[in-house]
Amino acid sequence: MAGYILKRLLSAIPVILGITVIVFLIMAMIPGDPATAILGSYATPENVEKLNRDLGLDKPLAQRYVIWLGNMLTGDFGRSFSLNRPVLDEILDRFSATLILAGTAFVLCSLIGILAGAISAARQYSLADKAITFVVLIGISVPSFFLGMMMILLFAVKLRWLPVSGMYAIYGGGDLPDLLAHLAMPALALAAVATGVVARLSRSAMLEVLRQDYIRTARAKGVPEGRVVYGHALRAAMVSIIPVLGIQAGFVLSGAVYIEMVFQWPGVGRMLVDAILKRDILLVQGGVVFVSACYVLFNIAVDVAQGLLDPRIKT
Amino acid sequence: MTAFLRLLFRNRLAALGAAVLALILALVILAPLLPLPDPDATATAERFARPFSPGHLLGTDHLGRDLLARLVHGTRMSLAIGLAAALAAAVLGSAIGIVAGYAGGRTDNIIMRAIDMLMAFPYILLALAIVAALGPGLLNALIAVAAVNIPFFARNIRGITVGLAGREFIDAARLAGMGHGRIILSELLPNVLPVIVIGVSTTVGWMILETAGLSFLGLGSQPPQADLGSMLGEARAALITAPHTSVVPGLMIFLIVMSINLLGDGVRDALDPRLKSGALSRPRATTRVDRKGPVPDAPAKGLLDLQSLETQFHVGPRVYRAVNQVSLHVGRGECLGIIGESGSGKSVTALSVTGLVASPPGVVTGGAVRYEGEDLLGMPYGRLRAIRGEKIAYIFQDPLATLHPLYRIGAQMAEAIQVHHRVGAKEAEGRALELLRAVRIPNPESRLRNYPHEMSGGMRQRVGIAMALANDPEVLIADEPTTALDVTVQAQILALLDELRRERGLAIVFITHDFGVVAQLCDRVAVMYAGRIVEQGPTAEILARPAHPYTARLIACVPELGGGKRELAAIPGLPPVVDKLPPGCAFAPRCDRARPDCRAGEIALAGSGRHDVRCLHPEVTP
Ligand code: SF4
Numbered sequence: 061m062a063g064y065i066l067k068r069l070l071s072a073i074p075v076i077l078g079i080t081v082i083v084f085l086i087m088a089m090i091p092g093d094p095a096t097a098i099l100g101s102y103a104t105p106e107n108v109e110k111l112n113r114d115l116g117l118d119k120p121l122a123q124r125y126v127i128w129l130g131n132m133l134t135g136d137f138g139r140s141f142s143l144n145r146p147v148l149d150e151i152l153d154r155f156s157a158t159l160i161l162a163g164t165a166f167v168l169c170s171l172i173g174i175l176a177g178a179i180s181a182a183r184q185y186s187l188a189d190k191a192i193t194f195v196v197l198i199g200i201s202v203p204s205f206f207l208g209m210m211m212i213l214l215f216a217v218k219l220r221w222l223p224v225s226g227m228y229a230i231y232g233g234g235d236l237p238d239l240l241a242h243l244a245m246p247a248l249a250l251a252a253v254a255t256g257v258v259a260r261l262s263r264s265a266m267l268e269v270l271r272q273d274y275i276r277t278a279r280a281k282g283v284p285e286g287r288v289v290y291g292h293a294l295r296a297a298m299v300s301i302i303p304v305l306g307i308q309a310g311f312v313l314s315g316a317v318y319i320e321m322v323f324q325w326p327g328v329g330r331m332l333v334d335a336i337l338k339r340d341i342l343l344v345q346g347g348v349v350f351v352s353a354c355y356v357l358f359n360i361a362v363d364v365a366q367g368l369l370d371p372r373i374k375t
Numbered sequence: 376m377t378a379f380l381r382l383l384f385r386n387r388l389a390a391l392g393a394a395v396l397a398l399i400l401a402l403v404i405l406a407p408l409l410p411l412p413d414p415d416a417t418a419t420a421e422r423f424a425r426p427f428s429p430g431h432l433l434g435t436d437h438l439g440r441d442l443l444a445r446l447v448h449g450t451r452m453s454l455a456i457g458l459a460a461a462l463a464a465a466v467l468g469s470a471i472g473i474v475a476g477y478a479g480g481r482t483d484n485i486i487m488r489a490i491d492m493l494m495a496f497p498y499i500l501l502a503l504a505i506v507a508a509l510g511p512g513l514l515n516a517l518i519a520v521a522a523v524n525i526p527f528f529a530r531n532i533r534g535i536t537v538g539l540a541g542r543e544f545i546d547a548a549r550l551a552g553m554g555h556g557r558i559i560l561s562e563l564l565p566n567v568l569p570v571i572v573i574g575v576s577t578t579v580g581w582m583i584l585e586t587a588g589l590s591f592l593g594l595g596s597q598p599p600q601a602d603l604g605s606m607l608g609e610a611r612a613a614l615i616t617a618p619h620t621s622v623v624p625g626l627m628i629f630l631i632v633m634s635i636n637l638l639g640d641g642v643r644d645a646l647d648p649r650l651k652s653g654a655l656s657r658p659r660a661t662t663r664v665d666r667k668g669p670v671p672d673a674p675a676k677g678l679l680d681l682q683s684l685e686t687q688f689h690v691g692p693r694v695y696r697a698v699n700q701v702s703l704h705v706g707r708g709e710c711l712g713i714i715g716e717s718g719s720g721k722s723v724t725a726l727s728v729t730g731l732v733a734s735p736p737g738v739v740t741g742g743a744v745r746y747e748g749e750d751l752l753g754m755p756y757g758r759l760r761a762i763r764g765e766k767i768a769y770i771f772q773d774p775l776a777t778l779h780p781l782y783r784i785g786a787q788m789a790e791a792i793q794v795h796h797r798v799g800a801k802e803a804e805g806r807a808l809e810l811l812r813a814v815r816i817p818n819p820e821s822r823l824r825n826y827p828h829e830m831s832g833g834m835r836q837r838v839g840i841a842m843a844l845a846n847d848p849e850v851l852i853a854d855e856p857t858t859a860l861d862v863t864v865q866a867q868i869l870a871l872l873d874e875l876r877r878e879r880g881l882a883i884v885f886i887t888h889d890f891g892v893v894a895q896l897c898d899r900v901a902v903m904y905a906g907r908i909v910e911q912g913p914t915a916e917i918l919a920r921p922a923h924p925y926t927a928r929l930i931a932c933v934p935e936l937g938g939g940k941r942e943l944a945a946i947p948g949l950p951p952v953v954d955k956l957p958p959g960c961a962f963a964p965r966c967d968r969a970r971p972d973c974r975a976g977e978i979a980l981a982g983s984g985r986h987d988v989r990c991l992h993p994e995v996t997p
Contacts, residue, residue, distance in 0.1 A: 078492035082501075089508045184657040201633035203584055205591050206607060206625035209614055217615050224615075270657050273776040276731055280771075281791045281842070282764035285660040285756070295781055314499035318588055322611070332500075333592050336507045344507040348500045355497050371826045372780060 064367055068360045079352045080132070084125050087345055137346035142338040147346040151328060155350070157227055158327035160239075162309075162316045164247040169254035169312065170305055176255070177262025178297075181270065182289045192259065199256030204315045208249035208322035215245060225324040246323040250315050254308040261304050265297040272296070299370050306362035310355060379645055389641020395634035399627075403451045414444040415599045423617040436606075436620045437613055445601055446623055452602040454631070456517050456595075457583030463521035464582070465575045468528025473559055473567065475529070476536025487533065490526045498523045502585070506594045513586075513602070516595035520585045528574055535567050576642065580635030587628050603628050661730035661759060662686070664739045664752045675748045677704035678882050679728070679767070679850050684742035686720075686727045689735070696956065697723040699906040700742070703884075705850070710876055710883040712897030712914065714890060714929065720906040721886045725852050728884075729763050746850070765795045768843035770853040774835035778827040784838055785823030791845040810841040814871060833864035840871065851875075852884045857892065869895055890930050894918055902926045905961035912986030912997065922988040922997045924966050960990070968992045 095108045112118050119127070131138070137147035180192040216224040227242050228234050269275065270293050278292045279285075317329030324330075328347055335343040367373045383389050402409075412430075418439035426434040426442075433442035475486040493501065505519040539545065540563075548558045589595040590604030598605070603624045610620035671682040686698035698720045705711040713721045726732045728744050729751060744751045746767065751759060771777040779787055788810065789803035798806070804823065811819035814837040827835055836856060843851055853872065857865040873896055876883050885897055893900050893914060901911040902923065910923040921927040957963065959974035966973070973991055980989045986997035 075492065075495050078489075079495060082492055082496075083504055086504045086508050181657055197633065197636065201580075201636050202629045203587065203591075203625065203632070205588065206621075206628060209607075209611065209621050209625065212614060213618055267657055271733065273771065273773070274779040275658075276726075276733075277769075277771060277777045278779070279660065280729065280731055280763055280769040281794065281845075282760050282762070283790065283794050284760060287794075288660070292779055292782075296779065299781070310497040313497040317499050317503070318591065321592060332503050332507075333594065336503060336511065336594060339507075339510075341507060344504065348496075348504045352496050352500055356495055359495075370781060372828050 061364075061367070065360075065364055068363055072356050072360055075356050076353045077129075079356070080129055080349055081125070083345055083349050083352075084128060087341060088121060090341065132346075132349065137350070138342035140335070140340050140343040142335065142340040142343070147343050148350075150331065150343065151347055151350050154326060154328045154331045155354075157325060158313075158316055158320070158329060158351075160243065161246055161250065161319065161325055161327060162312050164243060165250035165254070165316070165319075166305075166309055166312050168247060168251040169258055169308060172251070173255040173258025174262045174294075174298075174301060176259040177301075178266055178290060178294050180259065180263045181266030184267070192263075196256040196259045199252045200260070202252065203318075204249055204253055205318040205322050207252055208246065208319055211245045211249055212322070225322075227326055242323075246319045246325055249322070250312060250319045253315060254312050257311070258301070258304065258308055262297065262301050265300045266293055268300075269293045269296045299366070302362060302366050302369065306359050309358055309362070313351065313355060383641050383645045386641045386644060388637050389644075392634040392637025392641065395630060396638060399450065399631060399634070400454075402447060403454060406447045406451055409447070411444040411447060412441040414440060414448045414601070416440060423613065423620070426619050426623075433623055434617075434619050436610065437617070442620065442623050445606060446603075446627060449601050449603045449606050449624060450627055450631070452513075452596065452600070453583055453587055453604065453628070456513060456586045456602060457579055460517050460521040460524070460582040460586055461575050461579040463517070464524035464578070465528050465571050467521070468525040469532045469567065469571050471525065472529040472532030472534075473536050473563055476533040477540050477555070477559055477563060479537070479540065483533070483537075486529075490529050493523075493526045494530075499588075502589065503594075506589065511594045511597065513590070513596040513600065516586050516589040519589065520582050523585075524578060524582065527578065528571070531570060531574060532567055535570055536563060539563060539566055573642070573646075576635075577639050580632045580639070583635075584628065584632050656735050658733040658735070660756055662727065662732040662734040662737050662739055664730075666739070666741050666752070668741050670750060670753065671743050675704070675745045677706040677709070678747065679884070680704045680743075680745040680748075681724070681728070682743045682745065684724065684727055684744060685740045686723050686732055687738050687740050689738055696906050697737075698727060701903070701906075701908055702742075703901055703908070703911075705882045705884055707849070707882055708876060708880040709899070710873075710885055710897045712893040712900040713884065713886045713903060714888060714893055714900055715903035716888060719903040721903045722854050724903070725769075725854050725884060725886050728852060729767055729769075730759060731769070761795070764791055764843075764848070765846045766848055767850040767852065768846070768848040770836075770839050770843045770851065770856045772855040772858055774832070774839040775827060777839065778835060780827055782826075783823065784825050784827065784830075788823075788838070788842050788845060791842050795846050806845070807841075810844055811838070813844070814838075814841045815867075816841070833860055833868070836860060836864075836868060837871075840868070844875065847879065848881070850882045850884065852886070854886045855888070858887075865892075872896065890918070890932070902929065905956060907961070907989065908980060908987075909962070909990070910986075910988045911980075912982070916986055916997075920995045920997075922982075922986070922993040922995050923962075923990045924968050924994060925962050927994050968994075 095111045135148055137151070139145070140147050140150055143150055176192045176196070180189045183189050212224055215222045222245055223229065223242050225242075227239065229238050229242075266289075270289070274296070275288060275293055278288045283292065316325075316327060317333065319325065320327045320329040321333060328351055332344055332347050334340075335347065383393075418435070421431070421435050421439040422437055424431050424435040424439070426432065428434055431441050431443065433446060436442055436445065471486060471490070475483045502516075502519040502523045505522055506515055509515040509518065545558060545562055548562050553561075586595060587602060587604030587607070590602050591608040593605070593608055596602045596605045598609070601609075606624035607621060607628070610617070610624065614621050673682055681701055681703040684698055684701045685696070688695040688697055701720070701724055703711065703713070703724075713724060715721045723732055723737070727739055730739075732739070739752055742752075746762065751762065754762075778784075782790075785804055785807055788807035789800065792798060792803045792806055793800075807823060808819050811822055816822055816834060816837050822830070822834070822838075827838075830838070839856070851872075856872075857868050860868065869892065872883060872885075875881055883896075885893070887893060897914050899912065900914045900917055901908050902917075902925065903909065904925050910917065910921070910926045917926060918930060921930055957974060959976055960966070960969070960978055963969045963973045970992060978989050978991060980987045982988055982997045988997055
């Protein structure tokens with residue numbers, strides 16, 4: 061197993077390098093002088109020249125890429141001009157907030173989605189199945205940012221159960237219950253779409269598996285139906301559900317950008333949008349590379365989980 | 376096409392989606408003709424007018440602009456942008472996919488590597504990077520969303536192209552001297568076009584949502600130009616004081632995306648033939664029993680007694696009569712063979728005994744199955760479950776498919792015991808070990824920790840047998856347990872079963888298509904054809920003097936009794952499909968003794984009761 065993990069980790073290196081190349085090439089598309097683009101139109105000529113020197117912007121493209129990559133490897137993602145602090149510091153500060161939000165939403169969508177899908181399949185065509193199918197359809201059709209806004213109207217404004225936005229109360233907050241109260245709505249809104257997708261897929265994976273011969277064997281052995289469905293079948297269905305969870309993690313991470321905007325959540329997504337609007341290119345570049353690399357690593361964890369679950373995969 | 380549309384609209388949800396979408400499209404197309412105020416005309420005096428205010432059906436926004444007019448124009452913009460993004464992604468992605476698939480080799484490899492890299496991003500980060508480079512704006516948002524979706528098309532289309540590129544007509548075109556460009560355009564493109572169209576229809580909703588999302592973030596359309604996303608984004612500041620300004624565009628996005636989703640699901644279902652056959656419905660815990668006639672209550676003849684059993688498959692309007700009026704019995708220590716070609720109904724008969732026929736589509740429509748005199752068919756689930764595996768156990772044909780792939784052998788065997796008896800894990804494992812020894816598996820201790828895929832076919836089948844024996848059942852039903860195995864292993868397994876029968880007094884029902892196997896093991900044999908028993912009697916007698924022409928042919932197919940596996944293909948013709956049975960003898964089309972009266976009407980199973988045959992002109996009279 062350790063060898064397998066190592067092998068998968070090594071395979072991530074070219075992917076992450078590819079990501080840096082793509083981001084670099086996209087940023088090279090910026091029209092006009094890159095230093096001016098990075099510093100904004102009110103940059104002084106001295107600053108432009110200094111940046112040109114620091115980033116090697118006067119050098120050819122390939123050389124610039126190597127310099128940029130080398131800097132990142134030493135932890136130097138450049139300096140954000142709009143925040144006037146190192147890009148990496150800002151990303152690390154923001155990333156934990158995103159991780160809490162996206163992580164909670166991911167756990168929610170996995171648990172609820174798989175459970176709803178399994179129930180839906182186990183009681184196909186029942187009222188429960190129809191209800192779940194209906195909710196799922198709404199879940200995957202409603203834009204998460206709109207859902208978030210409607211939740212604010214209902215739970216924060218009308219019912220006054222939950223705070224409108226932010227991560228902690230400004231006065232007297234900061235403890236876990238405070239965090240959970242702030243987290244509840246954005247996490248649910250973010251999880252909605254992915255939950256729908258996971259539930260749908262789990263349902264069809266379960267229906268597929270329930271047709272298999274080994275399910276008939278379990279019944280022939282006299283295994284109680286509940287255990288046939290939620291034991292034998294669900295376990296086998298997980299083999300096709302887990303890869304989808306990996307893909308959904310990407311969608312949750314993506315959706316977090318909208319949700320962070322709606323709920324004023326101090327995460328990377330909001331940072332990126334602000335940075336784009338302020339044309340803070342280095343911050344965007346660093347944020348995209350950092351988060352994408354984390355996502356690649358997460359997908360390796362998914363692969364490893366799959367290897368643990370399915371003995372037929374050679375580890 | 377019309378059949379497809381009819382199928383599509385029979386799906387009520389898909390029809391609803393289509394209707395809503397048509398309504399929205401009509402609204403958008405007719406927008407210039409509608410008497411709407413200028414969507415950009417501001418009137419600060421009338422800010423945040425509520426819906427249904429005079430002159431403003433949906434109210435006004437923070438600049439006093441008419442919301443209805445803005446909604447119609449915003450919808451128009453969002454639809455146009457989403458569709459444009461989908462088309463752009465489809466054209467570019469498909470072009471990349473076709474070129475990669477057609478070129479193959481290194482070009483393909485490099486292109487697909489690059490595509491994989493693009494897919495490694497969480498999609499929005501890629502879109503944000505592109506918008507960051509190009510600057511916010513509706514066109515740039517469109518480019519970003521299209522770019523992010525290119526890999527989806529490239530991958531799908533490449534896969535199909537690779538399949539097509541190897542086909543003869545492409546080679547023919549090449550030999551005819553067509554250039555690569557022409558081959559791609561005139562030979563490949565028409566073939567992949569349907570897939571591209573389906574791809575566009577399934578992604579367009581998504582792209583509308585994504586472009587609206589970027590506009591919502593302020594990265595797409597810039598004021599005063601508005602799409603649904605930017606309307607929602609601008610309204611967010613007044614969410615609490617004037618919620619209607621948010622609800623109106625938000626609901627519209629929701630309606631558009633949902634109607635496209637509904638329609639897309641409908642299209643997918645209509646195109647997926649598996650749904651029609653009922654293959655995707657969940658099989659129930661037991662076969663559905665819906666007996667048309669009274670339950671036969673003849674006294675039981677053996678330990679297990681099938682009385683006029685009828686099992687059918689109901690697929691749509693078609694009824695397949697898989698098992699038709701089958702009566703069989705088997706006593707303690709006895710071995711009954713059921714023989715027939717595939718499709719003769721022998722396996723369905725076996726599975727009907729404890730309600731294991733997948734249902735839907737299977738339905739037991741008549742008869743009774745008595746175990747120790749008690750009818751299993753009408754039994755509540757709990758009692759039937761207690762009999763399954765405890766009193767009546769099964770051995771199935773292909774143990775790779777019939778053992779759970781993700782559980783260890785030991786766990787599967789222990790489970791077979793623990794679902795019927797309160798024993799600890801240690802004890803169950805000890806018992807499993809004993810059973811593996813009993814079926815002569817070498818190194819049973821280490822085998823317990825194996826997964827099914829780690830064993831050979833013969834070993835797996837022994838595990839299957841050991842598991843069936845776990846609770847010392849009274850009846851063992853073996854459904855072609857040796858078909859997948861080679862001759863030596865087959866002989867060993869048959870010997871093992873025979874020994875178990877003698878030692879434990881097991882009643883065995885042995886299903887096979889091989890008379891050689893029947894001769895070795897079975898006391899009595901029943902021959903099935905097209906769902907019915909056509910002959911039954913003591914094995915030795917039937918082997919020596921087969922009465923039914925079909926039986927005679929089956930026996931003639933066995934060159935030497937006790938040999939390996941053989942196919943029954945030596946009999947000319949195919950067994951009939953059991954939904955359109957001809958009147959009279961089902962074997963008549965393949966029978967060379969057939970006379971006109973054979974096709975006239977029902978033929979009864981007749982004889983001494985010890986040896987019966989269903990034939991008007993038998994080879995011998997039993
Ligand atoms: S009934 Fe007639 S057709 Fe049928 S098997 Fe006998 S002889 Fe042949």
